[in-house]
Amino acid sequence: MPHLALGLDVGSTTVKAVVLEGGALRWSSYRRHNADARGALRTLLAEVSDAYPDEPFHCAVTGSAGLGVADVMGVEFVQEVIAGTAAIERFEPAADVVIELGGEDAKITFLHPVVEQRMNGTCAGGTGAFIDQMASLLHTDAAGLDALAAAYSHLYPIASRCGVFAKSDLQPLLNQGAAHTDLAASVFQAVATQTIAGLACGHPIRGNVVFLGGPLHFLPQLRAAYERALAAQVASFTTPDEAHLFVAMGAALLAAQPATSHTTTLRGRAQRTADLVRLLGHRVTLSLGTSRMRPLFADDAERSDFSARHHAVSVPRADLASASGPLFLGIDAGSTTVKAVLLTATGEVVFDHYQGSNDPVHVSLGILRRVL
Numbered sequence: 001m002p003h004l005a006l007g008l009d010v011g012s013t014t015v016k017a018v019v020l021e022g023g024a025l026r027w028s029s030y031r032r033h034n035a036d037a038r039g040a041l042r043t044l045l046a047e048v049s050d051a052y053p054d055e056p057f058h059c060a061v062t063g064s065a066g067l068g069v070a071d072v073m074g075v076e077f078v079q080e081v082i083a084g085t086a087a088i089e090r091f092e093p094a095a096d097v098v099i100e101l102g103g104e105d106a107k108i109t110f111l112h113p114v115v116e117q118r119m120n121g122t123c124a125g126g127t128g129a130f131i132d133q134m135a136s137l138l139h140t141d142a143a144g145l146d147a148l149a150a151a152y153s154h155l156y157p158i159a160s161r162c163g164v165f166a167k168s169d170l171q172p173l174l175n176q177g178a179a180h181t182d183l184a185a186s187v188f189q190a191v192a193t194q195t196i197a198g199l200a201c202g203h204p205i206r207g208n209v210v211f212l213g214g215p216l217h218f219l220p221q222l223r224a225a226y227e228r229a230l231a232a233q234v235a236s237f238t239t240p241d242e243a244h245l246f247v248a249m250g251a252a253l254l255a256a257q258p259a260t261s262h263t264t265t266l267r268g269r270a271q272r273t274a275d276l277v278r279l280l281g282h283r284v285t286l287s288l289g290t291s292r293m294r295p296l297f298a299d300d301a302e303r304s305d306f307s308a309r310h311h312a313v314s315v316p317r318a319d320l321a322s323a324s325g326p327l328f329l330g331i332d333a334g335s336t337t338v339k340a341v342l343l344t345a346t347g348e349v350v351f352d353h354y355q356g357s358n359d360p361v362h363v364s365l366g367i368l369r370r371v372l
Contacts, residue, residue, distance in 0.1 A: 004058070005019070006058070006252060006255065007083075007255060009063040009066065009245075009248035011064055012104040012105070013103025013128060014103055015044060018248045030214070060075060061076070062077070062080045062247055083247045083251045084247045084250050087246040092210050094208050095208050095210040096110075100212040101126075101214070104129050105120055106194075107199070108199045108203075112207070120194075120198065126195055130166070130191065134167075138174075146184075148180050149222075149224075155185055155186050155189050156178065158170055158190040166187070191225065192230075204233065205233065207235055209234050212247070213243065214244045318350050333361075333364060338355050340352065351371055
C-alpha cells in the first residue's frame with residue numbers, strides 16, 4: 001500500500017501541493033498561477049514526479065477551482081473547509097477559532113462548541129486580492145505594503161467591504177499627502193475590521209486564534225492588525241509554519257484514509273504519458289460550469305475592422321508652437337489619472353496629456369508650465 005499522500009489546493013489565485021509521509025510534511029510548493037491554474041498545476045505535478053519518481057500516492061484535491069480537476073484526474077475532491085478543519089484538528093488541536101484569508105475569499109471557523117464557519121465568498125473585499133489592489137495604489141506589492149506598515153504612526157479609517165469604497169477613502173488621503181506608511185497599516189487594519197465585523201457578525205472571537213492562508217502567512221503586519229483588534233478578548237495567536245499550506249495538508253490527510261481515497265502513480269518527467277499530467281494537459285478546464293462569453297474579437301479580421309473604424313474618426317490637430325489667438329485648456333483631475341487638452345477657437349487640438357497620478361495638483365501644475 002502506498003504510504004505517501006499528495007494534497008493539491010487549487011485556489012482562485014494560487015496553487016499549492018504538499019506530500020505527507022505518515023502524516024509528516026515531506027515536500028511542498030506554493031505559487032501564484034496568474035490565471036493559468038492548469039499550467040501551474042502541471043508544473044507542480046512535474047516537480048512532484050521529479051522528487052518522487054515512480055512513487056504511488058494517495059491523492060486528493062481541494063480549493064475553489066479544484067472540483068473539475070479532481071473529476072478529470074479521477075481522485076478525491078475535499079471541500080476546503082473540511083480539509084482545513086482536518087489539518088487544524090491534527091496539527092493545532094488547541095485552536096478555538098481559525099481566521100483564514102485567501103486570494104479572493106475570507107473565512108472564520110469557530111471550532112467550539114460545534115464547528116461553525118463564516119465565509120465571504122461572493123466578494124473579494126478584505127482578501128488577498130483586495131490587498132494587492134490597495135498596494136497598487138501605493139505603487140508597491142503586498143510585501144512592500146507590509147514593509148511600509150511596519151513604520152506606521154497613525155491609522156486612518158478605510159472601508160474594506162468593497163475595493164471601490166476603499167479606494168474612495170484612500171485616494172483623497174493620498175492626494176492630501178498622507179504618509180504611505182500610515183496608509184499601508186490602515187489598509188491592513190481595514191482588512192482585520194472587515195473580517196471581525198463582516199464575518200463574525202457579533203459572534204465573539206475568543207480563546208486560541210490560529211491564522212491561516214497566504215496573506216496572513218506572508219504579511220506579519222497584517223497579523224499585527226488582527227492582534228491589535230482582538231488582543232483584549234483573545235488568549236493567544238498562532239501562525240503555523242505551514243499556514244499557507246494547511247488546506248492542502250488537510251486534503252492529503254483525508255486522501256490517506258483508504259475508505260475515501262484513490263491511488264495514483266506519478267512517473268518521471270520524461271514519461272510524457274504520466275496519468276495526471278496527461279489528463280491535465282488534454283481534458284481539464286478550470287471553470288465553475290458557467291458558459292463563456294464571446295471574445296471581444298473572434299479573429300484578426302474583426303480586430304482589424306474595429307481598428308479601421310476607430311482610426312477613421314480623427315480629431316483635427318495643430319502645432320502648439322505655431323498656435324495663435326485664444327486657446328482653451330481643459331484639465332480632468334480624476335481619482336487616479338489627470339487628463340488635459342488644449343484647443344484652439346476652431347476646435348483643433350494643439351496639446352494633450354494623460355498621466356496616472358496620486359498627486360493631481362502637482363501634475364496639473366506641470367501641465368500649466370508646459371503649455372504657458
